[in-house]
Amino acid sequence: MTHPSPYLMNAWYVAATADEIGTDGMLHRKILGTSVVLYRSEDGSPVALHDRCPHRFAPLSMGRREGDALVCPYHGLKFNSAGACVHNPHGKGVVTKALAVRSFPVVEKHGFVWIWMAEEAADHALLPDYSPLDEGHENGVARTYMKLPVNYRLILDNVMDLSHVDHVHGEIISTRGQLSPLFPDVQETESTVSAAWEWQQTPPMLILNQFLPRPEEEARHWIQVNWSAPGNIQLSLYCAQDDTPVKEGPGQYDLHSVTPEDEFSTHYFFATRRNHIEDDAEYNAMKIRAMHDAFENEDGPVIAACQREMGERDFFAMNPVLMSNDLAAVKMRRRLQGLIEAENSAAITLEAAE
Numbered sequence: 282m283t284h285p286s287p288y289l290m291n292a293w294y295v296a297a298t299a300d301e302i303g304t305d306g307m308l309h310r311k312i313l314g315t316s317v318v319l320y321r322s323e324d325g326s327p328v329a330l331h332d333r334c335p336h337r338f339a340p341l342s343m344g345r346r347e348g349d350a351l352v353c354p355y356h357g358l359k360f361n362s363a364g365a366c367v368h369n370p371h372g373k374g375v376v377t378k379a380l381a382v383r384s385f386p387v388v389e390k391h392g393f394v395w396i397w398m399a400e401e402a403a404d405h406a407l408l409p410d411y412s413p414l415d416e417g418h419e420n421g422v423a424r425t426y427m428k429l430p431v432n433y434r435l436i437l438d439n440v441m442d443l444s445h446v447d448h449v450h451g452e453i454i455s456t457r458g459q460l461s462p463l464f465p466d467v468q469e470t471e472s473t474v475s476a477a478w479e480w481q482q483t484p485p486m487l488i489l490n491q492f493l494p495r496p497e498e499e500a501r502h503w504i505q506v507n508w509s510a511p512g513n514i515q516l517s518l519y520c521a522q523d524d525t526p527v528k529e530g531p532g533q534y535d536l537h538s539v540t541p542e543d544e545f546s547t548h549y550f551f552a553t554r555r556n557h558i559e560d561d562a563e564y565n566a567m568k569i570r571a572m573h574d575a576f577e578n579e580d581g582p583v584i585a586a587c588q589r590e591m592g593e594r595d596f597f598a599m600n601p602v603l604m605s606n607d608l609a610a611v612k613m614r615r616r617l618q619g620l621i622e623a624e625n626s627a628a629i630t631l632e633a634a635e
């Protein structure tokens with residue numbers, strides 16, 4: 282990677298949902314501007330290789346699989362799952378060291394395949410832990426993927442600032458105007474920023490009220506978003522009535538995870554686990570479809586239009602008017618930028634010393 286990099290490199294990004302990568306076929310996906318081919322080896326473990334043959338740069342994903350190896354579609358070089366060339370059908374069949382493709386460390390966790398794109402050795406301690414997604418009935422959790430034509434920060438801003446909910450989204454997650462006036466409780470560390478909102482509304486949020494004792498009556502609500510660098514936001518939403526502590530009422534534990542395709546296009550991954558009617562497969566399928574639709578057809582068009590207005594300009598350089606609802610998103614952006622700049626200046630120092 283050339284420096285300065287616009288991305289935080291020493292980090293794990295979601296490359297795909299586990300379901301997107303099968304034991305047959307290959308998945309091409311551009312990640313942080315680099316073409317990657319993803320597949321599963323015959324033992325089921327995920328593999329990620331640079332999707333570019335070192336000969337004349339044909340994407341290997343256009344070729345074919347031979348067991349765990351990939352055969353280039355153009356002149357037939359064959360590469361194993363570690364990226365080493367194992368067959369050259371040309372001339373004397375010499376295989377030099379240069380005849381190799383880069384392989385990227387991947388880990389399957391929480392129903393996603395996470396990829397390490399930095400040249401530095403993968404740091405497994407940096408893999409985030411969202412284990413509540415894994416706890417409970419298999420029909421109580423669902424995942425989805427979409428691609429949005431925006432810089433990934435616009436999606437992070439959107440989730441960090443939930444004051445948009447009543448203005449952008451439909452009836453089922455309306456807070457009846459309660460959320461926008463609130464100042465969230467914002468907390469931060471070097472690589473995390475969280476914001477929490479608490480309010481009461483009547484009727485309660487329609488995605489949850491049918492699971493409350495009295496669906497039409499007032500309930501206390503609590504939402505928290507918790508960003509971790511570079512692109513993960515864990516969101517929790519609960520509501521309760523009477524003496525039930527709010528976090529023990531009906532609710533859900535979600536993960537929004539963004540991976541830049543490039544600077545102006547983003548892979549948007551989402552997972553949600555609920556604590557009610559957990560075994561209901563039909564409800565699970567309906568709910569993830571509704572949430573996917575809300576992100577793609579309600580948030581998506583607004584932030585894509587913002588991106589078109591912004592063009593390739595930097596957000597802060599455009600002098601945005603900031604309001605009370607921007608606090609968590611602005612802190613998140615500053616933390617992220619600080620981490621990217623620190624990584625870039627460490628890389629420059631290292632290059633200068635070499």
Ligand code: FES
Pocket residue numbers: 334335336337338339353354355356357358
């Ligand atoms: S481009 Fe792959 S073998 Fe020629």
Ligand SMILES: [Fe+2]
Pocket residue numbers: 439445446449450576580
């Ligand atoms: Fe939204």
